[in-house]
Amino acid sequence: MFDYSDDEVSNKFITSRSRRKSGMKRRSKNRDDLREERTSAFGYANENFISDFGLVSGEAQPRELITEAYPPARIPDNHLNVIPLFKPRPLTLHTNRRGFPPQSNVVDHPDSFFKSIKVAVQMAQLFSLLPVTGYGGPNYKSVTFRWVHWKTIYFAIYLVGNTFILFCTALRSFSYGFTYDKSTGLVFFASSLMASLLLLQLATNWKKVNSDFAEMEFKLYKYNYPNGISKRFRIFTYVFMVLALVEHILSRVAQMQREVICSKDGSVISVVEAFIRNYYMEVFTYISFSLWIGIVLVILQFLCTFTWNFADLLLGLIGWTISSRFKLFNQALFKVQGQDRDSSFWKMTRMDYNELTDLTRKVDSYIQKLMLLSLGDNLYFICIQLLKGLNSNRKSGNIYETAYFLWSVGFLIIRTCFVTFTAAGIHDESKEAKTVLYSIPESSYCAETRRFLTQLSTNDVALTGCKFFSITRGLILTIAGTIVTYEVILVQFNTGDEDLPADGNNTYCMNF
Template sequence: MSMFNKNPRNVQDVSRRLNQVMGPKITEDHHSAHLLLANTPPDGGYVLDIDRHDYDADLNKGPHTPDELHVALRPVLVLAQCFALMPLYGVSSPHPKHLRFQWFSIRVLYTCALVVGSITIVILSIIRTVNNGISFLSTVDFVFFGSSAIVALLFLKLATEWKQLVDEWGPAERKIIRIYGPLKKLPNQMRTMAYTVMALAFAEHVTATATHVANALPCTGGEWNWRLAEAYYHFAFRQVFSQTEVSLWIAAPLSVLNLLVTCAWNFMDLFIMVLSVALAARFKQINDKLESVKGKVMPRWFWRQTRELYNTLSCLTKRLDETLSLIVLLSFANNLYFICLQLLNSLKPLRNLWQAIYFVFSFGYLVLRTATVSLFAAHIFDESKRPVSVLFSVPSECYCTEVQRFLTQVTSDNLALTGCRFFSVTRTLMLTVAGTIVTYEIVLVQFNAVNSADDNSHNLTANCFM
């Protein structure tokens, strides 16, 4: 009986003896210092447990591994700051303790400049829309620049909360790393995703610019001169240059603003993707271990340890959803709007080859990006439900309250990113969005005068300097 008392020294002795007796059964999967022992002796209900404070303190020791969130996200956050998003200091530091947010800083000023510029374009777009008549196609600039201003504000808000999120994520992640090992491919995977998405976004921006130049060429009789630049800016920024003359000191900042807004708009989806990958990968580590012991007799401490790690990820998922829910909602609303817009534009005759190239590339990229965001975000939900099959296969001789609690949590908890809890991002959401797009498109085709809204748009010379 004395062997099962609560004295930490005796607990260590018992742990040592169990390692000597059971050998590989314990040390094969976990380091003995990190085991949660939950053996119930035949003559009593005493539970052996390594002191929780010492356990957590031990896990918080040691250097930060390369696959921790802060370290893996460094290239992504540096990229964000190039587009006036996430105005934080210390993002390139190897330790999250150096992260800090400062309201009165050049980075926040850079973000505010993007917001002010976008809002200015929104106001001018509203004025032009009111003067020329409202239609679905006339709302493009209003939605594009308006949503980009909201994106910048949401990431500004996120920057004020980021250090707190990373401080909560880090300890939970290190517990999993100590038991299941690091994810060595995660940083490279995040970098690849970031560079691929932003390269495609830049390519789309270039094709859009080339399309405007091709539309402006007839205005100068095919000559490349300053009049071509004037015509280009009239096509690209009609809401601005319908109010004033084209000048270099206005045109140059507008070009920079347009590029930043395009990148910020794409970065919103990228950010959801990389965080979803990081979280789903941790769930996958637990699930892979569970799959390897499916149908086997495992001790109670194993189920307790796994359940607690799963619960840690559960809390982390809910915390991440609280932080990202507005961004997720805006992302899906934006993608839904622009897919409908592109489908509506497909009913219009294309003026030239560049316009055809831009339409095919832009629409394909938009659909691909929307599907990718949905699948990556839905992967969190998929991985959170994977333990069910393993838990249903637990042999009766090792079924215990820990397994029962674990099974109850997995089956009853809805772990997924949401759009402010209006919807949960799962695989079935993609079918719902597809059905919604078809419905909206039918309505738009019936009630939007596609040709009459832009009757003069086919007369290129009439639109050169309007």
């Protein structure tokens, strides 16, 4: 929180209407003379300071710089004194929530982006991702990224383990032959490694991301916040991760069921040992088997699986937040549909719209690589899981494999739809304002409305996949068509070989 000293207030900011009328050229430095003086300032207000090109009007009080503040479009007629501020000045706002709010009311709002996504970030940090500090603080300003911190070290350990497994998997794949079935492990560990690195890059910019959202929330405070979005995010995060955990457990149970034939005596320890030997044979081909090393590998794979799922969750929540903001803007605009409004109203409305489009572009620059990786991963694994299910799971008669197949494919489709629909919602909502502009009265039609309508019609506001494509509803149909096409091709070229022979012999089991 920033504030002025008494001298700075009297000399640089406060202008008394009564003293200006009496012709006095010097402002009083007496604190008592500041009481109830009506003041105005020419400047642009954001959460920390005021600079040029905006307007703030207020009432000065002892110990308070501003007690009432209004955005430029809502300056009362009786506030006539205007003074220029040639340099940015720190600003503390004390308001009754009309117009510009206090800084604390914005960045500490329970439905702000920082508060809404807090649970997801803290859950990610539990599993080594997004190693930022400061989420126990009151707002995003406490968030920092430090290379020398236990969270970053935790992430580095996971990264080294992931890289080691990927190296062993790639080495065995190219040494013993590369098939579509054996490619899943290589693609999985490679994608989780890339996702981890991209999330690390995002962590270094995480304070900027939160700052961009907070700046937008401050400037568009008059539209309020998406009602209850923080609660919805919290519930959805828990449900999403529970579904991911169920998928992971079903995968392990189905694999354990197959390892019974490889165990020595059918005991739990023997089955677990057989599972580790066979599931991580890429690693134990090059190092001696150890149960403790196997347990570490199980933990590392769990972290890789979490990374794979969390990337989709984070992208979906970010897209959800931005589309909700566009929706609030559209709701406010639809309230004036058909009404006669002057050019200043449409200018301010267009500027508010620009705040949202600028935010979308800034956020896209942070997450576009992760978006491309996420959609590519989901497309690949949906095709592979469908092919495996058609060729193996239904023939094996193993109820656990069948359950895993159905759950895995269903959850993959849900994840893909969640990411694409929330991101596509940004593009859809960004075009809704055209309906209002098409119905304005003839008397309201002006240069500002023409400019706004042209911007809405020609400006493509959307998240992208590294600028290769924009996330729109049309992309969803394209992805669905691609899955069907590739599935037909894979089925035609697949030999139908299964990992587990029908006669149940132990050629599947790894020999040591």
